Structure formats: C-alpha cells, structure tokens
C-alpha cells in the first residue's frame with residue numbers, strides 16, 4: 096500500500112518536473128537570463144572561497160613551520176643607527192640579541208622549555224664552481240625538533256660536533272639540489288670563503304618553498320639555509336661581522352641573530368610572549384630586536400579569514416537575494432501569462448496544492464539549474480586559476496553542496512509567493528482571462 | 530421521474546460591484562435527471578454562464594442549495610470541490626480551452642493525473658477517447674495545429690476522461706462553422722444516447738432543438754421549462 100502510494104507520488108513528481116522543464120524550455124532565453132543571477136553568485140562565491148582557502152592554507156603552513164609553541168626573537172638593526180653606520184667608516188655597530196638575554200629568559204620566565212640560539216651570516220656557498228647565496232645558520236643540535244624542520248637524509252650535527260666546533264653542515268633541500276644536482280651530497284664538502292664544511296645531512300623541503308615547474312617560487316623567494324654548529328660559527332666568524340654594501344664596508348657586532356624560545360604549555364604561549372617582550376624592553380634601550388609569535392600570527396590569519404568569509408557570505412547572500420528577486424519577477428509574469436491555464440487545470444480537478452506544486456517546481460528548477468551551473472563554473476575557475484597563476488586553491492567539499500542546496504532553497508522561498516498567488520486565483524475569473 | 534442527479538433549490542447568486550449588487554440568479558429551482566439532455570437558453574446577461582459555473586462547482590451559490598448526486602456542495606471545501614470537478618463533471622468551453630504546450634494526448638490525460646491515475650492507465654484511457662472522437666492520428670499534435678472542430682473534439686475527449694456524471698457545455702459550437710458545429714452536436718447526441726447527462730448553454734435555437742428539454746432563463750429566473758416529447 097505505502098509502496099503503491101510512493102510510486103504514485105514519485106510518478107506524479109516526475110511528471111511535474113517534466114512539465115516544469117518543458118515550460119522553462121518554452122521560454123529558454125528568458126529562463127537562462129533569469130538563472131544568470133544565481134549562476135554568477137554561486138560561481139563567484141565558490142571560486143573566491145577556494146582561492147581564499149588556498150591562500151590562507153599556505154600562510155598557515157608557513158606559520159606552522161615556525162612552530163605554534165615557539166616565540167621567535169630576531170636581531171634588527173635599529174632605525175636610528177642606519178645613518179650612523181653609513182657615515183662613519185670605522186664604526187662598529189653593536190646591536191641585537193645577547194647571550195645574556197637567553198640566560199635572563201631562562202632564569203626569570205617560567206614555562207620555557209628549550210631555547211635555540213642562532214647566528215645568521217649571509218654567505219656564498221660553493222661546490223667547486225656551483226654557487227648559492229645562502230644564510231649560514233650557526234645553531235644548536237635541537238634546532239630541527241624545535242622548528243619542525245626535519246632532516247631528510249643523513250643527520251643533523253650533535254653536541255659532540257658542537258663541543259669540537261667541527262666543520263660540518265646540514266644543507267637546505269633546495270640548495271643541496273642546486274649545489275649537487277647530479278650527485279649525492281652526503282659526505283661531500285662545500286666551501287665558504289677559505290673554510291670547508293663536510294655535508295652530514297640534508298633537510299626536508301619547507302612547504303613555503305614549493306616551486307612550480309618553471310623554477311619560480313610560487314609564494315615568496317625561499318631563502319636557502321645551511322646549518323652549522325653554533326660553536327663553529329663563533330670560532331670562524333668571531334663577534335664582529337663585515338658586510339659589503341654597495342662599495343662600502345660595514346662592521347657589525349651581533350651576538351645572536353635569532354633566538355627561538357619554546358613554551359611548555361601551548362595555553363601559555365601568549366602569556367610567556369608578553370613576559371619575554373617585557374623583559375626585552377627593560378634590558379634593551381634601543382629597539383634592536385623583534386619578537387615574532389607564530390601563534391599570534393596564526394590567530395590573526397584566522398581572524399582575517401573569518402572576516403573574509405563574512406564578506407564572502409554577504410556577497411553570496413546579496414547575489415542570491417538578487418537572483419531570487421529575478422526568479423520571483425519571472426514567476427509572477429509566468430503566473431499572469433498562464434492565468435487561463437490555471438483556470439483550466441482547476442476546472443479539470445487540480446487542487447490548490449497541485450497548482451502551488453507546479454509553479455514551485457518551476458521556480459526550484461530555475462534556481463537549481465542556476466545553482467548547478469554556478470557550481471560547475473565555480474569549481475572550474477579555481478582549477479584554471481591554480482594552473483595558470485600557480486596559486487594554490489582548495490575547494491572544500493561542503494561549499495559546492497551548500498551553494499547548490501541554498502540556491503535550490505532560494506527557488507522555494509522566492510517561488511512560493513507567485514505559486515500561492517496562482518493557487519489563490521478564482522477558477523471562474525481565471526477561465527475568463529484572455 | 531427518476532432520482533434527480535442535479536438539484537437546485539432556491540439558488541441565488543449575487544455579485545457586489547462597489548455599492549451595487551447585481552443579482553445574476555434570483556431563486557432558481559431546477560431538477561435534472563440522469564441521462565437527460567438539457568439546453569439552457571435565454572438572452573445575453575440572463576445568467577446562463579453564472580448558472581453553468583454553479584453547476585460546474587467552479588462557484589458557490591450566495592444562498593440556496595445545490596445537490597449533485599445527492600451531495601450538498603455548499604458544505605464542501607475547496608479541495609473537495611476540486612475533487613468533484615475532476616471526478617464527476619466534464620467541461621466543454623466555447624473557446625476549447627486546451628493547454629497550448631501539451632499535445633492532444635497529454636491534454637486528454639490532464640484530469641486523470643489530478644485523480645492520481647498511473648501513467649499507463651491514463652495513456653490507455655486517453656488513446657481510447659481520442660479514437661472515439663476520431664483523432665487517433667493526431668495524438669502528438671499541438672492544439673494550434675488543429676482546426677476549431679478538431680480542438681473541440683479534443684476538449685470533449687478530455688471531458689469524458691474521468692467518466693463524469695454530468696457534462697457541461699458553454700456555447701460549445703459558438704466558435705465553429707456550421708459543418709463542424711453539426712459534427713460536435715452529432716457527437717453530443719451520441720454521448721447522450723450512450724447514457725451521459727448533458728447540460729448545454731446556448732443562445733442558438735437550432736442548437737437548442739437537439740435537446741430533449743429546454744430551460745429558458747430571463748433575468749436570473751426560470752421563464753420556461755419545456756420537454757420535447759419523444
């Protein structure tokens with residue numbers, strides 16, 4: 096019995112849908128124009144969402160690479176010293192993070208587990224005739240674990256290497272590739288100035304350094320990094336660094352370029368970062384350092400993304416509203432044009448709800464077809480964007496489904512009034528309509 | 530006289546036009562038995578169409594009672610009236626009133642679908658009726674491809690689709706040339722001989738002559754009710 100009713104219902108529905116499609120096909124240009132509002136609305140929202148999602152994914156990956164439990168301090172040349180160094184030739188500029196900063200943080204701020212100090216020197220790294228402009232990072236053995244930057248092959252240097260101030264190094268994946276395009280880098284040596292370093296490890300590539308096949312970096316130029324023990328760096332370079340800058344020499348005394356502080360409890364990152372900032376402010380007269388809190392950046396990104404999504408949502412709502420009004424307009428015209436037909440159907444036994452269903456189905460077919468077309472375009476556009484512009488795009492499966500459902504719903508909402516108007520007509524009046 | 534299939538008792542129908550009340554029907558009583566062929570005649574504006582709309586359950590009397598097959602229709606709601614129109618009544622209009630985007634077969638099927646008949650069943654009935662009115666070769670034509678007489682025959686087939694108690698025709702031959710008109714009237718005779726109850730509004734005396742009974746209206750009231758002795 097219920098099966099019978101069900102099949103009856105579905106055959107009725109099928110018939111109503113066929114009827115609706117036919118009447119839309121009868122005015123195909125008009126139907127198409129009516130759908131366009133929904134098509135463009137849905138398409139632009141899906142495409143923009145995919146592009147935005149992709150961009151924010153890349154940004155978040157970059158931030159995550161820094162470590163969400165980390166606080167990163169960097170030496171920055173204070174702006175007021177910029178002129179001084181340019182004018183005086185024999186002046187040695189003294190700024191930045193000191194070893195005392197590390198001990199102060201360790202001594203006074205609770206909740207800090209590990210600290211990674213680093214010296215960073217900009218150097219040319221050679222393998223015979225191949226050259227790479229790289230940042231040479233003198234650091235400690237636990238750097239990879241702290242910065243989520245792991246060793247892909249070989250090993251990182253150990254405490255023993257550190258104590259012995261060995262000339263060993265781990266190369267960044269990209270520079271290893273460029274210095275040793277044809278051979279295995281492990282066990283080979285690279286040269287910086289007069290010093291030779293044995294390659295003991297190659298790092299994993301960083302996500303931000305993803306490159307496309309033209310060799311251009313897709314996001315920002317990835318800086319090649321080569322890692323050596325901090326002790327080695329101290330011995331080879333000393334405290335004072337020389338920098339060549341457009342003809343003139345510059346002498347700088349920077350103890351540490353970068354210090355990464357790991358906070359034990361993820362909940363405490365912000366609190367600890369405030370304490371660190373406070374401590375640094377009290378001990379540095381000049382602003383010769385910078386504090387980066389990846390978690391804060393992450394939160395900021397998330398906030399930006401939320402705002403972006405709200406804006407997108409508003410655009411979607413407005414375009415669906417406009418599309419819905421278009422559908423309502425056409426359906427009202429449709430109902431007026433077919434007043435006579437409505438009268439005929441009523442005389443032949445159509446109930447009010449039969450008339451409502453008929454016109455509602457037409458409206459939903461219109462908006463649903465618009466939604467489907469919009470989804471197709473909206474999925475195609477990010478695909479084109481990522482292959483042409485090399486941008487990463489992510490289509491979350493929810494967005495096409497939601498977009499399609501909502502546009503079909505728009506048909507119901509905006510088709511309801513015209514359909515009710517059709518059903519409310521007096522059969523006698525409708526039959527008399529010319 | 531057998532049990533009446535249509536029974537009007539003191540039926541009034543008035544229209545309010547602003548302050549003016551137009552009384553289209555003023556206390557009309559009329560019984561029609563099953564199998565009768567009745568012509569309703571009278572001058573323009575006498576209330577023929579109003580009466581036919583009431584008989585067709587498209588409209589309700591302002592006062593009085595209308596019993597169709599024993600059911601008082603003034604107590605029914607809109608859905609029940611729709612159901613009665615679909616199952617018990619067949620309409621034939623002056624201007625055919627076929628649905629333009631549907632073909633002949635689909636036009637004949639329309640009332641069947643509102644009764645929830647299955648597709649196969651509706652198709653079989655529609656093909657049978659199209660044969661009966663002589664249009665079996667035109668099944669997939671659209672209404673505008675047919676002559677007026679052919680369109681009216683489609684309308685008759687459609688009116689017969691749900692095997693109604695009563696067929697109501699409003700100036701069914703009014704738009705047709707005399708030859709097509711005769712064909713339609715011959716079809717009516719045939720239907721009546723097969724036992725259908727026919728109520729036909731016309732102002733054409735020659736058309737009225739074919740009916741067994743002529744009801745004349747004047748100014749919303751019964752003027753005469755004459756039966757042709759067989």
Ligand SMILES: Nc1ncnc2c1ncn2[C@@H]1O[C@H](COP(=O)(O)OP(=O)(O)O)[C@@H](O)[C@H]1O
Pocket residue numbers: 544545546551552553572573574575576577578579580
């Ligand atoms: N919807 C309506 N509103 C107002 N007056 C109407 C309406 N329908 C019919 N009338 C009036 O009722 C009377 C009878 O009309 P009608 O039944 O159409 O006559 P007939 O069909 O015999 O020409 C006429 O005076 C007409 O003006």
Ligand SMILES: [Mg+2]
Pocket residue numbers: 577578
């Ligand atoms: Mg009339």
